[in-house]
Amino acid sequence: MPSPFDDIDAAMQADIDRLFGEGISIIPQLGDEYTRIPDPDRPVKSGIRATIARAATGGATDYRGSARDGASLSASTAEMWIDRAAYAALGYRLVRGDIVELSDETPPPRFVVAAVNDGDGGDVQVILG
Numbered sequence: 001m002p003s004p005f006d007d008i009d010a011a012m013q014a015d016i017d018r019l020f021g022e023g024i025s026i027i028p029q030l031g032d033e034y035t036r037i038p039d040p041d042r043p044v045k046s047g048i049r050a051t052i053a054r055a056a057t058g059g060a061t062d063y064r065g066s067a068r069d070g071a072s073l074s075a076s077t078a079e080m081w082i083d084r085a086a087y088a089a090l091g092y093r094l095v096r097g098d099i100v101e102l103s104d105e106t107p108p109p110r111f112v113v114a115a116v117n118d119g120d121g122g123d124v125q126v127i128l129g
């Protein structure tokens with residue numbers, strides 16, 4: 001049975017996507033850690049909006065058990081929140097290795113799906129790498 005708050009949540013999600021959302025394209029992939037090819041059974045989807053959070057971080061790599069200093073490392077972690085209805089409209093589930101392209105930027109940066117957390121809230125959290 002739907003919650004009485006589902007309509008309120010849907011309206012809020014639409015406002016969040018309009019104010020904070022970015023255009024994305026989903027490019028499904030097949031393969032393993034060595035090879036990736038486009039998945040012919042899951043079509044590319046464009047024109048989707050999602051909220052993206054990016055936070056660059058850095059630090060030294062660690063040589064455990066050694067006094068030797070490691071090289072500097074820079075990483076850009078990102079998370080995506082996609083409205084549950086928009087996620088369902090994809091017609092398939094995102095899986096590790098799928099590509100998310102931020103289509104509002106030139107050139108469009110690409111991230112790889114690391115994990116999908118399909119919780120109880122109004123959106124689905126996707127960890128990007």
